Every structure is written in structure tokens, then in C-alpha cells.
Amino acid sequence: MTLELPPIDNIDDPALAARLQQRLDGKIKPLGALGRLEALALRLGLVLGTEQPALAQPQMLVCAADHGLAARGVSAYPSDVTWQMVQNFLAGGAAVSVLARQHGMALTVVDCGVRHDFSPTAGLLIRKVAAGTADASTGPAMSAAQCAEAIANGMEVVRGLPGNVLLLGEMGIGNSSAAAMLLARLAHQDIDACTGAGTGLDAAGRARKREVLRGVLELHAAASAPLDALAAFGGFEIATLVGAVLQAAEERRVIVLDGFIASAAVLVAAALRPQVVQRCVAAHESAEPGHRLLLNHLRLEPLLRLNLRLGEGSGAALAWPLLESACRILREMASFESAGVSQRESP
């Protein structure tokens, strides 16, 4: 298949930014006293193209898939956990299920390539490219055609979702390895610095994971273009999220990043279409050490630092009230003028 990537335009409108800043400065508070909430409000105003942004029908999208590389012992958990957790997302007992329910968020779970046959009535979207990627230590994780198919799936899924906010989540045993290699290759980082404990490897496990990943990077030394790297390292859930991010960016939705793996999808999308990052809010900084490097590379400042390392979209859901508050401040907080409060003394 030929993949048509949407053009993503520059939404950083200096005139609107100035009006938003003026509106924030006019609210009844010492200048700048709402700290980084003000920068968040300004960003949300720019993405939604208004001085009075309102977030509507937030969509939590959790993409799941398996990784052939997991057979090389790069995770603390077996691949079966991927399909088992998908069932728990649907049953309502997983962290993301609880948090999405708490905030009244729609939760869409997509089987992008899980090694399990879910029943058509299980309540998830089936966009399975294959039953897991191939082992990236012996060849590319996916073909170029499979990679294009997964990206197209992500675009199609987002086209069908309502609302103006997309929150990213994922599930896939082994996917912190794929994310680490994407970061190393696309952001020119040392693989050791990009590699962490994932689901909880001990020191010996981390050393083994680093060695495996070094070998995989060497095997695919020529895979430097974003889509080549994505095909080489995987996975199907990351590629589906890349498509979701591109589509959401084209539609000018706010995109809320979760942890290391969801952010790696944004890294790939941004390598293809840099303006994607203008629509992004980094919910938190994961305990996975590569995440800080990745967010620095994208020049995104995380809202929260809670040492989360769960994925699923859990951190994005936790940050959600901050986005809602930032919008309400712009829309509902009184100004010095409207509230009859004396302005700051001029120096």
C-alpha cells in the first residue's frame, strides 16, 4: 500500500499567542502566579485556535501489540501479559480503565498485533496487522507494507473518534526496547542511556537488554529514516499510534502524551512532520530513563513527575484535570477589570 501522510501546518499564531498572554495577565492574580498552568493554557488556546478553549469528549486510545524481540529476554514479564492486560482494560479493572472512568473519558482499546484471538464481541477494535512483530534481532520487526498498514489503521481509528483531545496509551511486553531503539536512532542518543528496566528488570537483566539492543541497532545500522527505523524496531502498537498522532494533529486535536513508549510514537511522527509537537502536551516524565531524553529532544516539559512506569495511558489520564483547569482559568476566571481589583503598581 502507498501511505499518504497528511500535511501538518504551523499553528503557532503570534497574534493569538499575544492575546492569550494578555488575557492570562489580566486575570486577578499577581502576574505569572499560576506558573506553568499559564503556559499550558496558552498552548491549549493555540491548539484549539481560541482565547477561550474548551476540551470536549476526551478520547483515551490504548494500542496493544506483541514483540518478537521479547523472546530474547528483554522484559521481566512474558508476552502473554499483553493479551491478559487487554482483557483487563476491557473488563474495567486495569489502572487506565479506573482512571478513564474517573474522568468520564471514552476508552478505545485496539488490537494492533496481539498474539491472541479476541472474540469479535470482546469490545475492542481489531486492527491486527499480524500476530506480533518478527524478532528484530534476526531481521526487521515488520515489513514496510506492514508498517504503512499500521499507520493507516491509526489514522482511520482517530478519524472515527469524536472530541478534540486524544490521550495516548499502549500495552506491549517488550515495547520499551522498541522505544529505546527508536530514541537512540532518531534522536542520535547512546543506546545505554535510552535503555531502562522497563517492567522491572534487575541489573543483570538490564545489562542483557542493553547488549541485545546494541546488536539489533547494529543489524539495522542502515535504518535511519523514520519509517525505516519504525519498521526495523517495531512495534505495531507504536506504528498505529504514529498514525493516530498524525491524524489528530491534522485535525488540530490536543494530543496528550503518556510515558516512554507513547512518546516514542510522537518522536516518530515528529520526525515525519515536525509541527505535530505544537499540538502535544507531555503529561508526565516516566521513571524509564529514556523518557527524559526523549522529552528534551522534543522540547516538551512534563506536567507531572510521579515516577510512573506503567504506560496504558495512566499518566495522561492523571494529568487530565490540569488541562481542564487551564482551560477553565482562561474561560471563567475574572479579570482585574471585570472584578474591580486594583492593578499592579507601575515600577
Ligand SMILES: O=C(O)c1ccc[n+]([C@@H]2O[C@H](COP(=O)([O-])O)[C@@H](O)[C@H]2O)c1
Ligand atoms: O510508559 C512508560 O514509561 C513505561 C515504562 C516501562 C514499562 N511500560 C509498560 O511495560 C511494558 C513494556 O515494558 P517491557 O519491560 O516489557 O519492555 C509495556 O506494556 C508498557 O506499557 C511503560
Ligand SMILES: Cc1cc2nc[nH]c2cc1C
Ligand atoms: C502487569 C502489567 C501491566 C501493564 N500495563 C502496561 N504494561 C504492563 C506490564 C505489566 C507486566
